[in-house]
Amino acid sequence: MTLKNTPDRWGAVSQSFHWLIVLLILALAIVGLTMGELPRTPKYFWVYTAHKSMGITVLALMLLRLGWRLYAGAPKPVAGTPTWQAAIAAVTHWALYALALAIPLSGWLYDSASGLRPFRWFGLFDVPKLVGPNEWLADQARDAHELLFWVLVVLVAAHAGAAFYHHLFQRDDTLARMLPRRRPRPTTPTQDPDHVA
Ligand code: HEM
Ligand code: HEM
Numbered sequence: 001m002t003l004k005n006t007p008d009r010w011g012a013v014s015q016s017f018h019w020l021i022v023l024l025i026l027a028l029a030i031v032g033l034t035m036g037e038l039p040r041t042p043k044y045f046w047v048y049t050a051h052k053s054m055g056i057t058v059l060a061l062m063l064l065r066l067g068w069r070l071y072a073g074a075p076k077p078v079a080g081t082p083t084w085q086a087a088i089a090a091v092t093h094w095a096l097y098a099l100a101l102a103i104p105l106s107g108w109l110y111d112s113a114s115g116l117r118p119f120r121w122f123g124l125f126d127v128p129k130l131v132g133p134n135e136w137l138a139d140q141a142r143d144a145h146e147l148l149f150w151v152l153v154v155l156v157a158a159h160a161g162a163a164f165y166h167h168l169f170q171r172d173d174t175l176a177r178m179l180p181r182r183r184p185r186p187t188t189p190t191q192d193p194d195h196v197a
Pocket of ligand 2: 014018021022025069075089093094096097100156159160163164174175176177178
């Protein structure tokens with residue numbers, strides 16, 4: 001598999017960014033939706049710091065991914081895709097980029113405006129504050145963080161649904177070209193000159 005995208009497949013770099021970020025967003029969603037219920041023990045703060053650290057990681061990965069996408073381009077739409085479907089897919093992809101950048105940014109803004117102590121990224125270094133304490137801004141950023149997350153959920157449901165629809169019903173390459181290529185099938189005995197029956 002090539003590193004760069006080709007006219008008919010996503011390369012290894014785009015695939016790795018895609019699936020790693022899917023896993024991180026899933027983990028962030030589970031932790032984000034449950035952490036508010038935790039008892040206020042030292043572990044509570046540890047879980048919040050883990051959520052924030054993972055979120056900043058997604059922000060950094062998304063910026064790298066955006067750079068790679070602008071450099072490496074995208075495959076052509078799968079043969080036979082109507083123009084309107086290709087246009088919707090392209091708009092959805094850019095909207096997913098915007099959301100996966102805006103969600104961690106709004107979280108970071110909320111953390112900054114809340115006037116809390118700086119948190120350490122996975123315990124390694126202090127993450128700087130974007131703004132000084134500001135209760136109004138903190139409330140707005142927190143609402144935006146939650147709202148944008150639910151917009152992402154709806155869009156991802158449509159996006160993943162479309163991918164599975166193409167795979168199961170259209171039986172085209174849309175999903176397969178975002179997955180590592182399977183090894184070629186072993187040759188049959190009659191085709192394999194080294195085969196001993
Ligand atoms: C792609 C990245 C991220 C995702 C998908 C995500 C997702 C979520 C979700 C689903 C919630 C629960 C929302 C609710 O129901 O109230 C949440 C809460 C929270 N997130 Fe994130 N988050 C991300 C990044 C960040 C970052 C980078 C920070 C801070 C640096 C952050 C800080 C917080 C905080 C402090 C809360 C608790 C809000 C509250 O008190 O209600 N998040 N996040
Ligand atoms: C189980 C969930 C998911 C599935 C099955 C899935 C599947 C796919 C497939 C098959 C493609 C290639 C489409 C094509 O070639 O036209 C793709 C592209 C893309 N997906 Fe997903 N996806 C999922 C979740 C997500 C999530 C959570 C995001 C949020 C960031 C996302 C963002 C993107 C983007 C931005 C592209 C365009 C390719 C790029 O620029 O890297 N996907 N996805």
